[in-house]
Amino acid sequence: MKKHLIILAGAAMLFGMTSCKQVSKSGAKSSSNNGTYSQSMPSVDMVAEGEPQEAEVTAAPNVPAPVGDRGPKKWIVNLETTETQAEIADGKMYTFWTFNHTVPGSFIRVRVGDEVTLNLKNAENSVLPHNIDLHAVTGPGGGAAVTTSAPGQTTSFTFKALNPGLYVYHCAAPPVPMHIGNGMYGLILVEPEGGLPKVDREYYVMQGDFYTKVSATNPNLLEFDNDKAVAEQPDYVLFNGKKGSLLGNNMIEANVGETVRIFVGNGGPNLTSSFHVIGEIFDNVYLEGGSTISHNIQTTMIPAGGAAIVEFKCEVPGEFVLVDHSLSRAFNKGAIGKLVVRGDKNHTVFQENK
């Protein structure tokens, strides 16, 4: 009798294991058939190696080093939420709420299969609680459900990056439009296995709409205006949280012959961006930050809480203007930046006739 039972148990175990294998095989097949990226196995089954290390994060317009062909790893990402005053436009100060003291917040760069421990510290002198919802996270609230941090407190959670793409993260503490309207957003890039194709230059640009009124207590300070936000009538539409953040000495740069990749996000809270670079055509656009690559695009739509990756080769020198092609925003509200391309002219591509 005992023997029978053991044999039965053994058979059941074998059966279970083979069926498991079959599931993972078919999973791999379907993922490699989908989209542009191919994966050797479902990302949920990838093993992140080693001890957790602190990940490099960067302020706009810079991005961390590409993941290259490394395997999945474990990372620690430290973000601090702050409420701070900084110039928004023309010498006017505004009370921004931030991730890591900047608008947009730090750029996070990982790959599929990475396991990321995100520590969210709320500065001790914050008035309000903050949290983080990363659109790259599979799980309750994108992390917001477990990261609400009171002033001075730190919360933490760990997630596995399952889907490649460029994702927005933002604060989701109520009232959410106010937290986002004050600048609490950033981008997290999840690279596919093997990394994105190599390019010469990479930049981080994020658009946001700002609704302001003069502070009741400080006539030299602007702060969030709820009425304008509800009416969706911003005073400013800005790249990287400040008028002129990509102008003058702050222009992003490239040389003739180089390929440029811009990670473009839109924090909102309300407006959809019609992102365009005057005088360039996007050779590649990772539509909505996902895996579908479209070609030869003039203007790409970037929804609030969405992103896109645009790539183009710089063929001729000059200043190329980044705009939201909903043009009143560019001409009147600040949604303008510049890429300066240096190098030799190419008269075959472009020349002025005198």
Place this chain on the structure above:
Amino acid sequence: MKRTWISIVVIILVISLIACNKTQDDIMPVQEQNSPESIHSTQINTKMVYIPGGEYRPFYSADSNDVFVAPFLMDERPVTNQEFLEFVKANPQWRRSNVKRIYADSSYLKYWQGDLKLPQEALPDAPVTYIPWFAAKAFAESVGKRLPTLDEWEFLAMADQDTSNARTKKQYSDDIINLYLEKDRQYKAVKQSGPNYWGVYNMFDLIWEWTDDFNSVLIKSDSRVGEDDKGLFCAAGGATTAADILNYAAYMRFALRASIKANYNIANLGFRCAKDTIISPSQNQEL
């Protein structure tokens, strides 16, 4: 033999089922008396204000049911640094070096210069902060009072300077947000600003305040969306009146309450005390 095997299998099954069903309970403040040493009374007689109570609609109500708030007495202002110092003098178990970690995390009375010395440059009559719910509750007991309930606090918070319920006024929430947005206001002295309709001071302009059941909103919020503040966002956003959807000040208060635990010590979180009453103000002029 067969029977033994079957019973083993059944036992394993039962164990695994039990393990599966066990969910992690949230840390909730325990209602019973916790202190290993009893609370010694402190002679502090903060003026209290009679609040008649009445029907009111909670901001977070998912089903729009009105709640009846019984008459109560409320401290006219928050508890101050000096008063809390008197309390810890009389109650050594609540001094910084003695306090138990389960009642107060390591930030308890963070900038005090010792067990019985206030922070440098702290005003004695500024509200006490960096105190946990447990300590606030113990203080209230020491002065023969209790913490206000969330409903009592919010009932009182409906008042502006001129009316008992200003929730429908557009300016009401805007004015409060203007106060909320100012940093480091907790270092100012109490009663430097005007009283509200009831004669109560500093409801919004200095600190966040503990309430007895500060975390009850987590239980009452929509169970479909869970315990997080997004749940609060969805539940409150979907169920309250249009005027309340624009009440960003209330969202901020409830977000703060959802982010704290009973042993937390926060830079801008203090408290005031309340008391049951059966008498009306006409019977008790000296209140």
